[in-house]
Amino acid sequence: MTNEQANCDTMVADPVVGDGCRRYVLPRQRPGDSTGDAPRVAELKCKVAELESQLRDLRRTNDTLKMHVAKALGLQLDSPIPGAGFETTRGGKAANAVAVSRRTAPGAVRGVETQVPKPTETPTGVEFRVLGPVEAAVAGRRIDLGAPKQRAVLALLVSQVGQPVSVDVLLEELWDGSPPPSAITSLHAYVANLRRALEPNRAPRKPASVLRTRGRAYLLDSRMVQVDVxxxxxxxxxGWQALDRGDPQRALREFDAGLALWRGQAYAEVADTTHVAPEVVRLEELRLWAIEGRCATLIAMGAHEIAVSELAAFTQAHPLREYGCELFSLALYRAGRQADALAMLRAHQKRMAEELGIDPSPALQHLEREILHQAPSLG
Structure with missing residues (x-):
């Protein structure tokens, strides 16, 4: 390799995060470099062309990811999901900015809202907790939800809060597709018991305002209840918005507060039923994104050793989540463990090839090169 080639190989384009995709800019010219060196310019143009090709591939990957995430999580997206990148963020009282590997959570930052209204106050003071076994509280006091099937009725209704759930669906789910002749009578009794528990002060014969009847269906009025979801x-x-603004302390508080609401598997009593299982999958995906966001926040704050310990457990439990592996390798590198960071990335690459027959994402491949060359952008 000539000296000129060696110099050119070290002039890797610097990554810059912009409008959701990684962009590249040419590095500043080193002191003493010749401005009239035509071969050098030609080589740089080749590198720029290669990087632009990689960028186009990354954008196509981002678009595909956007569609799959939106479909899996039931979200409406009106802007692309930003790709992985190395973003400059100031953390804590650090004097210098450091680069933090980060992705934006689905629906967490730009232009995404759930379809169900999320009131801040409810006239009835009814709150449901379904991030674990189903619970309900009225005016701050936990109430008895009765027998297992009655609790399952409530869980099914909460999973579709604001939307009617037909009697036929309730019967099918409660009795595994084979309801006995007495099933409809039992269902009416469960609904009546729940109405009394949720509105203990409702006058006789006054229409229910929380658990309503809608034709041959029931619904929980989303304007009258709060749900921990x-x-x-x-x-x-x-949390993601605070991290995006460069406020990791606020981000950590928000992520911790959100994750503290989880008490087990969401909708535990009915998690495997046909109509609730998709919501359980959606919520679990969002929980994992929040955990990854919290770990990205720890890295931004300089708590690399803590991030390493938490990400070690996380990646062991979820070995195919590439963003978790990306964060883990970055935390290891920041903690002074370059060899471990590279070993982790290469083990992940081998696992992806053996189990899925695919290569790592462009983000992981880029990070491996950055760690190998101890890029200043990694902090």
Whole structure:
């Protein structure tokens, strides 16, 4: 390799995060470099062309990811999901800015809202907790939800809050597709018991305002209740927004508050039923994104050793989540463990090839090169 080639190989384009995709700019010319060196210019043009090709591939990957995430999570997106990048963020009282590897959570930052209203106050003071076994509280006091099937009725209704759930669906889910002749009578009794529990002060014969009848269906009025699912979504969104603004202390508080709402598997009593399972999958995906966001926040704050310990457990439990692996390798590198960071990336690459037959994402491949060359952008 000539000296000129060696010099050119070290002039890797610097990554810059912009409008959701990684862009590249040419590095500043070193002191003493010749401005009239035509071969050098030609080589740089070749590198720029190669990087532009990689950028186009990354944008196509981002668009595909956007569609798959939106479909899986039931979200409406009116702007692209930003890709992985190395973003400059000031953390804590650090004097110098450091680069933090980050992705934006689905629906967490730009132009995404859930379809169900999330009231801040409810006239009836009814709150449902479904991030674990189903619970309900009225005016701050937990109420008895009765027998297992009655609790399952409530869980099914909460999973579709604001939307009617037909009697036929309730019967099918409660009795596994084979309801006995007495099933409809039992369902009416469950609904009547729940109405009394949720509105203990409702006058006789006054229409229910929380658990309403809609034709041959029932619904929970979203204007009259609060659900911990919505509070978790709000906290996770606030965490990603704070991290995006460069406020990791606020981000950590928001992520911690949101994750503290989880008490186990969402909708535990009915998690496997046909109509609730998709919502359980959606919420679990958002929970994992929030955990990854929290770990990205720890890295931004300079708490690399803590991030390493948490990401070690996370990646062991979820070995195919590429963003978790990306964060883990970055935390290891920041903690002074370059060899471990590279070993982790290469083990992940081998696992992806053996189990899925695919290569790592462009983001992971880029990070491996950056770590290998101890790029200043990694901090």
């Amino acid at each position: 919505h509070r978790f979504g709000d906290r996770a969104m606030a």
